[in-house]
Amino acid sequence: MSASPSPKIQRALLSVSDKSGLAQFASILVDAGVELFSTGGTRKNLEEAGLPVRDVAEYTGFPEMMDGRVKTLHPRVHGGLLCRRDNPAHMASAAEHGIEMFDLVVVNLYPFEETIAREEVTVEEAIEQIDIGGPSMVRSAAKNHEFVTVATDPEQYEAIAEQIKTSGSTTPKLRRQLAVDAFTSTAMYDAAITGYLSFVSEEASGETDDDGSQENDGVPEEVSIDLLHVDSLRYGENPHQEAFLFEFANASPNSLVNAEQLNGKELSYNNLLDLDAALAIARSLPSPGVAVLKHSNPCGAATADTLGEAIEKAWAGDPVSAFGSVLGVNVPVDAAMAECLAEPGKFVEAIVAPEFTPEALEILTTKPKWKANVRLLAVGEVAPGHGQYQWRQIDGGMLCQTGDDLADDPTEWNVVTEAKPSDAQQAELEFAWAACRHVKSNAIVLSADRALVGVGAGQMSRVDSVEIAIRKADERVKGSVLASDAFFPFDDSIHAAAKAGVVAIIQPGGSRRDDEVIAACNKHGLPMVFTGKRHFRH
Numbered sequence: 002m003s004a005s006p007s008p009k010i011q012r013a014l015l016s017v018s019d020k021s022g023l024a025q026f027a028s029i030l031v032d033a034g035v036e037l038f039s040t041g042g043t044r045k046n047l048e049e050a051g052l053p054v055r056d057v058a059e060y061t062g063f064p065e066m067m068d069g070r071v072k073t074l075h076p077r078v079h080g081g082l083l084c085r086r087d088n089p090a091h092m093a094s095a096a097e098h099g100i101e102m103f104d105l106v107v108v109n110l111y112p113f114e115e116t117i118a119r120e121e122v123t124v125e126e127a128i129e130q131i132d133i134g135g136p137s138m139v140r141s142a143a144k145n146h147e148f149v150t151v152a153t154d155p156e157q158y159e160a161i162a163e164q165i166k167t168s169g170s171t172t173p174k175l176r177r178q179l180a181v182d183a184f185t186s187t188a189m190y191d192a193a194i195t196g197y198l199s200f201v202s203e204e205a206s207g208e209t210d211d212d213g214s215q216e217n218d219g220v221p222e223e224v225s226i227d228l229l230h231v232d233s234l235r236y237g238e239n240p241h242q243e244a245f246l247f248e249f250a251n252a253s254p255n256s257l258v259n260a261e262q263l264n265g266k267e268l269s270y271n272n273l274l275d276l277d278a279a280l281a282i283a284r285s286l287p288s289p290g291v292a293v294l295k296h297s298n299p300c301g302a303a304t305a306d307t308l309g310e311a312i313e314k315a316w317a318g319d320p321v322s323a324f325g326s327v328l329g330v331n332v333p334v335d336a337a338m339a340e341c342l343a344e345p346g347k348f349v350e351a352i353v354a355p356e357f358t359p360e361a362l363e364i365l366t367t368k369p370k371w372k373a374n375v376r377l378l379a380v381g382e383v384a385p386g387h388g389q390y391q392w393r394q395i396d397g398g399m400l401c402q403t404g405d406d407l408a409d410d411p412t413e414w415n416v417v418t419e420a421k422p423s424d425a426q427q428a429e430l431e432f433a434w435a436a437c438r439h440v441k442s443n444a445i446v447l448s449a450d451r452a453l454v455g456v457g458a459g460q461m462s463r464v465d466s467v468e469i470a471i472r473k474a475d476e477r478v479k480g481s482v483l484a485s486d487a488f489f490p491f492d493d494s495i496h497a498a499a500k501a502g503v504v505a506i507i508q509p510g511g512s513r514r515d516d517e518v519i520a521a522c523n524k525h526g527l528p529m530v531f532t533g534k535r536h537f538r539h
């Protein structure tokens with residue numbers, strides 16, 4: 002079968018929510034002799050630009066109705082999009098029903114993803130932003146791309162306009178590519194809708210089964226995850242691995258993927274992992290707080306009256322490991338912090354913070370040796386994103402869980418020992434507990450004066466983590482408090498901690514041998530708090 006010649010573009014149907022670049026593109030079409038048809042808002046926009054445009058409602062003989070739910074869903078529209086120009090029977094049907102051919106469709110959809118990204122959005126508002134007529138036109142045109150050109154993104158206007166200016170039509174190659182883009186965009190759009198409706202909470206939707214229950218505990222049978230390609234990364238965890246960055250279509254503007262990079266080299270895969278961990282711990286520390294990360298674990302973290310003090314204390318947690326670290330900060334980076342980092346002997350790979358003051362930016366981008374490379378990311382407000390689902394790939398599947406991001410409530414904790422923590426020890430335990438949940442299990446942290454002084458991370462045995470934390474803290478272990486992300490299976494860790502000079506302990510409790518662990522604390526006169534909540538991090 003020989004390919005049909007590219008049809009001259011004579012008639013275009015424009016219906017867009019994002020009206021950027023529209024008038025300029027449409028005026029090129031008008032100059033090329035193309036007749037324009039439009040829906041309400043789009044027509045108004047074109048008329049305001051002084052362009053001649055026909056009303057789709059006048060062409061179909063039906064007004065827009067039901068709050069815009071029905072505008073273009075009409076055989077005179079879809080017939081004009083789906084009709085094969087080389088099929089005499091199709092053309093005869095078109096003639097019989099007064100259907101005109103549309104050679105170009107310019108459609109972009111109701112902003113569903115932007116709508117559901119708004120924190121206060123209701124399910125009703127989200128549902129009204131599900132575009133039906135737009136995707137229908139896009140799919141009709143894309144199916145019939147042998148004859149019809151479909152634009153779904155203002156970025157495509159220039160390439161289409163160039164071809165129309167030179168030949169009055171578009172090439173089959175461009176039409177095929179635009180059709181692929183069109184089907185991709187409607188697939189992504191549907192995935193966003195599916196994802197939203199599947200996970201929208203029972204309270205928000207008010208929807209339950211007749212018996213009041215939610216089928217399958219509210220877990221949908223099928224889930225689509227809507228991801229947008231943001232960037233191709235230089236490589237993955239290692240140079241021989243390919244890597245890419247994707248963004249959830251409904252990601253918050255204050256998320257790491259949307260952070261503004263103010264300085265530095267391009268971000269690597271490992272940088273992004275470390276920055277993610279840095280942001281998470283910064284979010285859960287009291288303000289002003291700083292976390293210093295290496296390989297996704299904090300080697301330092303601190304809070305103080307000023308950010309300048311906090312960074313000094315956080316860096317001092319483990320200055321050897323802090324060299325080449327990634328930092329997370331929960332307030333704007335100021336000049337005092339920048340001056341501290343610019344000191345000789347210090348080096349950081351990247352910093353994520355709500356923002357950077359102009360003075361801090363000036364110092365970090367002019368003073369240190371590594372000024373050109375340091376990646377500075379402004380993420381905006383660092384409020385925790387409660388209740389978000391976390392996905393993780395395993396062999397042949399995905400794990401899904403809600404994030405471990407709710408703050409703990411110390412009023413629910415219990416002192417289980419004869420000795421009670423002093424007020425100062427209680428405050429220190431709260432700090433240690435907040436930091437501990439961000440350390441890979443088995444996690445042990447030692448803290449003093451609201452700063453980590455020793456961390457034992459990712460060990461297969463808890464007592465090994467205790468010993469590493471003690472070794473790291475060195476002399477500072479004396480008078481420090483200890484937090485453990487999960488229960489102690491034996492009393493050996495307690496004896497080691499007491500011998501080293503730890504003065505109070507916090508842990509979830511729940512071991513078969515809790516009695517022995519409590520007895521060991523009592524023997525050493527150590528206060529111990531049970532939180533009742535575990536914070537494993539695998």
Ligand SMILES: NC(=O)c1ncn([C@@H]2O[C@H](COP(=O)(O)O)[C@@H](O)[C@H]2O)c1NC=O
Nearest residue numbers: 018040042043070072073074111133134135
């Ligand atoms: N209902 C319909 O028949 C329909 N036809 C086109 N739309 C959408 O309406 C929007 C444009 O509307 P307006 O021209 O009124 O600003 C576009 O995003 C388009 O995708 C529709 N809206 C929703 O389904």
